Amino acid sequence: MATIYDVARMARVSTTTVSKVLSNTPYVSAKTRQRVLDAMQELKYSPSLAARGLSSNRTYVIGLIVPQASDHSFKDPFLLEIIQGVERTANDSGYNVLLSMPERSVSQNSYDRFLHPGYVDGIVTFETFEGFIADRELAEYALPRVSIGYREDHQEVNSIHSDDRLGAYEGVKHLLELGHRHIGVISGPTNFIVAVDARLQGVRDALTEYGLSLDMSWVTYGDFSIQSGYQAASPLLAAKDRPTALFVMNDRMALGAMRRASEIGLHVPVDLSLVGFDDVPLAEVIEPPLTTIRQFPIELGTVATQQLFSLINNETVQFPSVVIPIEFVVRGSTACPG
């Protein structure tokens, strides 16, 4: 492999000069620059990031930490799209992405390596379960960092999330407009930082507009898996005065609920309206197609990464939390009650 010395020799300049054209410094004459460029091409030179990282304290690598958590929750395509967004954006800026998917049960050692200065220039974390990512330890290293999802401390800085409150609000308002007054909720786990609180708030906001309040005995909980949706739907649908509609905090649980409904002879949407969240590809293919709130995970990843770069480049030290719009998608799983 060619080194900077080889390039310097061939272009008849010093390594300092090569380094300067490498970093696009303006103070290099056009002809010198061209000679260096030619030599680099000729030699198929590409700089050693290890050497560069060692001397400049810049690695051109960012870390991406996505908790692996339970098998169920994270087979979601959602996560893959976030990763895609981060990866693509990083590449566009000449950065590489180091991926860590720590398991929940394991100590945070799996991403300790990331934290060493000179190893990554910053990190994007996907916040999910409370207490999962060791904020304190991360803070200690003062690495630039942005979170996708809500910060544990609800600190509204350097984090990106979907407009979960609005999504839930629109979903429930839609049900109310259709005439539903008995609305049940299948929630995600309460220790799941991503969105659960915000969505519950959205539900309350919509109900309040109609002079109603949220009856917590009509809220059941799942872990975002299809199975858990099935289970969480059972008690709700078995009640004597069962809800005529269900707001479910992700599409996969909504599928489980739909399955349960059909099992006990309830037809969606005639006997039961169903609103999901996420808009996974399957949502529009099932029968009936699911009314749901679309999120934009690629954009979450993209924006998070862009913000990280502005932190890294000291363009800003912190920024207010960014909210990515959602889109309410009406399909066939909702209708007037009865």
Added chain:
Amino acid sequence: MATIYDVARMARVSTTTVSKVLSNTPYVSAKTRQRVLDAMQELKYSPSLAARGLSSNRTYVIGLIVPQASDHSFKDPFLLEIIQGVERTANDSGYNVLLSMPERSVSQNSYDRFLHPGYVDGIVTFETFEGFIADRELAEYALPRVSIGYREDHQEVNSIHSDDRLGAYEGVKHLLELGHRHIGVISGPTNFIVAVDARLQGVRDALTEYGLSLDMSWVTYGDFSIQSGYQAASPLLAAKDRPTALFVMNDRMALGAMRRASEIGLHVPVDLSLVGFDDVPLAEVIEPPLTTIRQFPIELGTVATQQLFSLINNETVQFPSVVIPIEFVVRGSTACPG
């Protein structure tokens, strides 16, 4: 951040000695080793990988290249599980994973950076579409590499894949045993290296055992998306002597086919038997639950990474291609014809 010098000073030894305990060299006295260990802990020392990489030509990073290809094909949880397998295995060996998800349309520049020696110690590639990963350029750098999926050149070295032939064979044999003689096939795209050829061969093998041969006019093609399964099923199900069973090369297309069947009034499995491939989480939740061939993507990632480490450590130069068993799962979407 503490450096190796700080540790050396505190432990009253040379940096050479610190380096030796770092690499677990046996020739260090127990008490010296302990002093060094104590100092490292006291100082919260963790070695700079950049420096280590520069001097040793070992980076403790492996590259993982997974083509992004079409949006449809790769929202599969399958891909995420492969990544998980690679990541976990790498971490267990103290390695980090650099992820690249090049887009198909873009030149291979996005992973060029990987190829620089001293940047990664080896790479795992996920082979999908023909010609997508520039083998020649990779070969030039002579980086240790293992492929998940089939190599373009069908070279049976340093690659890992599921037993696709056997999976297809079992699926079709199951249909034959049930009495089906008119069996259609919904195939993946033919330029998709992963498995399509092998699965087609499995179909032929099963048919041959029953004295039948594959009628290519009963083979249609999709791109692994739900929608494409729906479309590919249409002509097959519209034929006057329509097949009584369909072998579909992934579950998502099988879902699309199921949707199409129900649309034109065919009941699964009474009027049409359906066999999928992959066993995605949804397969057992839909109605009827899908008979399918389970793959083990985490294991694909795990084994690939283990093999890569044995290449990196020069334990072997190449190994014969490894085949990961599949598991045939009979559920409710298959029955006797008529």
Added chain:
DNA sequence: CTGAAAGCGCTTACAG
């Protein structure tokens, strides 16, 4: 079992 010293391939003040 331990250490002095060179070297990995860059970048960065600094001088000219």
Added chain:
DNA sequence: CTGAAAGCGCTTACAG
């Protein structure tokens, strides 16, 4: 606009 030289934090023969 260009270059000599120090330094980033490790590892690795080599000597003892």
